[in-house]
Amino acid sequence: MRITQGTFSYLPDLSDAEITLQIAYALENDWPCSIEYTDDPHPRNDYWEMWGLPMFDLKDPAGVLLELNECRKTFPSHYIRLTAYDARYGRQTTALSFIVQRPAKEPGFRLTREESADRQVRYTLHAYAADRPEGERY
Amino acid sequence: MTTFGMRPPTLEQEVTRELLPHDAVVDLGRERAEAGIEDVLGALDADLVGLAPVKTRIREIAALLLVDRVRARFGVETGRPNLHMCFTGGPGTGKTTVATRMAELLHRLGHVRKGHLVSVTRDDLVGQYVGHTAPKTREVLKRAMGGVLFIDEAYSLYRAENERDYGVEAIEILLQVMENQREDLVVILAGYRDRMDAFFSSNPGMGSRIAHHIAFPDYSTAELEEIGRLMLQGEGYTLAPETEEVFREYIGLRREQPRFANARSVRNAIERARLRHAGRLVAGSEPVDLVALTTLLPEDFRASRVFHGGAT
Numbered sequence: 173m174r175i176t177q178g179t180f181s182y183l184p185d186l187s188d189a190e191i192t193l194q195i196a197y198a199l200e201n202d203w204p205c206s207i208e209y210t211d212d213p214h215p216r217n218d219y220w221e222m223w224g225l226p227m228f229d230l231k232d233p234a235g236v237l238l239e240l241n242e243c244r245k246t247f248p249s250h251y252i253r254l255t256a257y258d259a260r261y262g263r264q265t266t267a268l269s270f271i272v273q274r275p276a277k278e279p280g281f282r283l284t285r286e287e288s289a290d291r292q293v294r295y296t297l298h299a300y301a302a303d304r305p306e307g308e309r310y
Numbered sequence: 311m312t313t314f315g316m317r318p319p320t321l322e323q324e325v326t327r328e329l330l331p332h333d334a335v336v337d338l339g340r341e342r343a344e345a346g347i348e349d350v351l352g353a354l355d356a357d358l359v360g361l362a363p364v365k366t367r368i369r370e371i372a373a374l375l376l377v378d379r380v381r382a383r384f385g386v387e388t389g390r391p392n393l394h395m396c397f398t399g400g401p402g403t404g405k406t407t408v409a410t411r412m413a414e415l416l417h418r419l420g421h422v423r424k425g426h427l428v429s430v431t432r433d434d435l436v437g438q439y440v441g442h443t444a445p446k447t448r449e450v451l452k453r454a455m456g457g458v459l460f461i462d463e464a465y466s467l468y469r470a471e472n473e474r475d476y477g478v479e480a481i482e483i484l485l486q487v488m489e490n491q492r493e494d495l496v497v498i499l500a501g502y503r504d505r506m507d508a509f510f511s512s513n514p515g516m517g518s519r520i521a522h523h524i525a526f527p528d529y530s531t532a533e534l535e536e537i538g539r540l541m542l543q544g545e546g547y548t549l550a551p552e553t554e555e556v557f558r559e560y561i562g563l564r565r566e567q568p569r570f571a572n573a574r575s576v577r578n579a580i581e582r583a584r585l586r587h588a589g590r591l592v593a594g595s596e597p598v599d600l601v602a603l604t605t606l607l608p609e610d611f612r613a614s615r616v617f618h619g620g621a622t
Binding site for chain 1 (some may be wrong): 423424426445451452453455456457494495
């Protein structure tokens, strides 16, 4: 099951040239980019691991792409996303965030039903990959 | 109203110009004008006094990049030229100024994408403890991408007397990026002649990766005078006719004294003359007019210790 999170996630995976254009757009707007990775892509897992610090004062996308490729080399089968932060007063939030790498095989999620009091049923999602320990999931 | 839908990516790379036929003729003069190189080169000639070898080399580089561009239009592919440079010369000979111009020139010629200059020294590249240097250097390199990285006093990266110095690590990362990401940034090293020579002899890898070694000569007295005049003009001052002689004499004397830093010394002399000029006007009780406010008199320079056998 293909995981869809963040911007562009219903489009085909972006090529490096397209990612470069998106980074250029972010830098034009003065949004510092940062790279995050995880192997637990549960929709409620907001806090992915940071790959280094956010990259401030960059002028050209090549610098971000350099770090991205480093991260891909280290974690060849993790999810990696690129986040652009808008620090302006009144916004101060993530302005753009999209997945730039995903594992080749994504087993998806299992729906778990839990019966509680009064025949109530609660539902929860559980990633098949999360049964294995961290680092061996994909 | 916007319509949602898939749009094909409009990539810059895909907008390639139609190749010219083999028998086409291109007017290089017009190409130059279109690229706007003349503005930068003209400004270089007007603002920088002397430095003939430097200007010649910059013209050559500009010509090479222009010809490469025209060749590409005929479909003749050339590898990207190696434009890493090393500026050697005494203090105050204009190395930083030229580097700034270089960034702009390379941008106009399409060699670098953004054309900004990131100016760093050893402190910005080398860390203080194990594992600190690599991220620091990479940080600087990332900031410089798309532009020019100017490393002032580059020889200080390598300290022969301390074999555990982290500078070597910074040099290794620099070399790697200089070799593999030539299209992303241009590195300019600067430093004094003798120390840079020692630096290159102990880091042969660095020396061989730099194609352009440009020497900045010291200025002659006449050139320094011309520089001083340009500086004064920029700040809205003029020399009284009788001051010109004193100014020339000042430069001649200052050259002979220790710690002479070419254009920088001239700037400092002018700064001090401005101080004395202001002090003189305030001390005098008569009202001042525009001429008095903008004209430096001989005594503003005469008071300098240079004329009394001391430095500065």
